[in-house]
């Protein structure tokens with residue numbers, strides 16, 4: 626772990642309708658140790674050649690406190706876009722936990738993306754925030770095949786652990802679901818793989834799955850991905866090079882057909898998959914016990 630200087634932690638997202646309708650972005654860490662071979666954050670454009678080492682931003686929580694306190698209009702903070710906020714160091718450093726405490730105190734909402742079941746540690750805080758502001762927990766999932774995951778996401782908690790964590794959050798009343806991305810061409814795009822994934826997500830209480838059927842490749846992450854792929858499966862690496870060359874968007878074959886299949890599988894389990902629906906659902910104000918009582922009263926009058 627190394628410490629790096631930081632001036633701003635709370636960054637306003639471009640408006641309107643940014644990713645899941647969030648208002649601010651926070652990255653308390655730089656780099657990630659989960660080792661996903663497809664990770665876009667390894668791209669040269671982000672300027673972090675030592676991506677697999679976690680860097681901690683100096684005085685991050687102090688800077689964040691000052692920034693959060695000053696804002697007149699609060700909103701939902703997203704975290705987890707460039708590195709996992711629940712990396713193994715978080716157990717000890719508790720910076721993400723500190724962010725949640727600040728959200729609770731200054732009344733901000735939170736939208737977390739993670740591959741780690743460590744998020745369960747903060748269940749009480751998430752519950753407390755959800756009483757006054759929107760809370761969204763997105764588990765990043767690319768496959769539910771444990772063997773495949775163990776080589777494309779070698780140091781991340783297994784898909785089974787992520788699914789169990791999602792179930793625990795859902796049972797505790799936290800709005801949670803899955804970011805299904807990437808879906809790697811040739812490796813994760815068989816219809817049965819998508820059926821199995823949706824079924825398991827449904828059985829573990831996913832409220833939504835937001836997909837992207839492909840992977841992005843650019844300088845830095847492309848070379849890393851192909852190097853790892855070649856070591857494991859040289860023929861597959863050649864297939865990628867032949868099919869995609871230097872393309873940025875590397876889509877699966879017949880993405881429209883896959884989307885149709887995916888949507889019909891989601892419908893079986895009542896899982897949302899459109900951005901607008903998901904935003905509407907997680908931002909919906911929670912019913913207070915008082916309004917529930919009124920509902921019952923209204924119902925008895927009507928009846």
Ligand code: SF4
Nearest residue numbers: 657659660661664708
């Ligand atoms: S968990 Fe996310 S940030 Fe970390 S290596 Fe995997 S894809 Fe990259």
